[in-house]
Amino acid sequence: MIELSGTNASAIAERFKALGEPMRLLLLEALRRGECSVGELAERTGGGQANVSKHLQVLLQQGYVDRRKEGTTSWYRISDPQVFRMCELVCGGLEQELDRKRKLLRRRK
Amino acid sequence: MIELSGTNASAIAERFKALGEPMRLLLLEALRRGECSVGELAERTGGGQANVSKHLQVLLQQGYVDRRKEGTTSWYRISDPQVFRMCELVCGGLEQELDRKRKLLRRRK
DNA sequence: TTCTTATATTACTAGGTAGTTGTACTTACT
DNA sequence: AGTAAGTACAACTACCTAGTAATATAAGAA
Known part of the structure; x- marks a missing residue:
């Protein structure tokens, strides 16, 4: 059972930090309706493709989102x-x- | 009723960001037992006085903690x-x- | 193969932030 | 008054990160 203490404060902070960014929150909100491609997310949030992709990596790394590849689209x-x-x-x-x-x-x- | 959307994503992100820092999490954990002075918090967390004070301002600004002044101690x-x-x-x-x-x-x- | 599409990655810049040091401020004490 | 204690603040440095532009990668289409 993981709890807030000196040893894992950094790991917990990382997970909070991943949510501490407006664009990433918008991406999560956009994904709430269902699966989306990177291009769709860029369009919905008004962000650039590279930036959206980078933010998605952060959310993916922390396990907030999951990815499925189909052809050239993710x-x-x-x-x-x-x-x-x-x-x-x-x-x-x-x-x-x-x-x-x-x-x-x-x-x- | 506040919800996650483009207009308030920044404000929500600010509140997450305030928790996305190990020292601030340690301060919250130390305060869980009860009221503490800045000096006590610096000692418990092993942080410097100025740094602890600065992090406390962030938590105070976001309303996660409250402050009461008594003499020279907060x-x-x-x-x-x-x-x-x-x-x-x-x-x-x-x-x-x-x-x-x-x-x-x-x-x- | 060559071209196109969709995404990931790299390099770069500008702005932000944690930590430290020194100092100002405020209150209490003598 | 002067001194000491506790805290907040300013200046500085080193590091990190969001955003952008250019490029790389990979899969399909012609």
Whole structure:
């Protein structure tokens, strides 16, 4: 059972860091509907082909997505659906945080 | 209700990024037992005072921790306990990922 | 084979960030 | 007042990374 401690803090941080990039989050969101090719993902996210491919390697390396090759095209899909549960938690925290900051601003007026 | 989309992908990524650093994870883990001063945290994590203080500002800014000043010392504590739920999810995914990679290595022998 | 398509990789640049050192600031104590 | 303790901040360095452009690789089509 892996837990947060000095020995594996780096490995855990790597997994968080992989999600700490807007383009990679957009790629995951695009893949939520189903399998996509690199070209489709580049079109949907508005990113360049090389950049999208590089970000996909990061997500692949961390096991958030999986890949299937067919001819010259690579089909990517979500491999760990828990990633969306994590996004929900972060969104919830973000919402609370925005509320808190709004109240602080109101107090300062 | 905040969701993952183009407009707020950056804000969500910022919150993930704040957790994507080993020292900050160690600080959260140290604070799990209860309130700590900066000096105590520096001692427990083995980090320098200035560096610990800087990382704490990041966690504070994102609302993961809260601060209370008493005399010259600052007492930090966990503000959003959900952060540990996220660590559990990441640890679970990490475990699955390690299993998967072990199997791949075995297959290549 | 030659050309085309789709993806991966390399080299490069600009911006960001962790860690350290030194210092300023604030509070308490004498 | 002066001193000490605890923290925050600024400046600096070394490293990392997102994005881009060019190229390499691989599979199919003509």
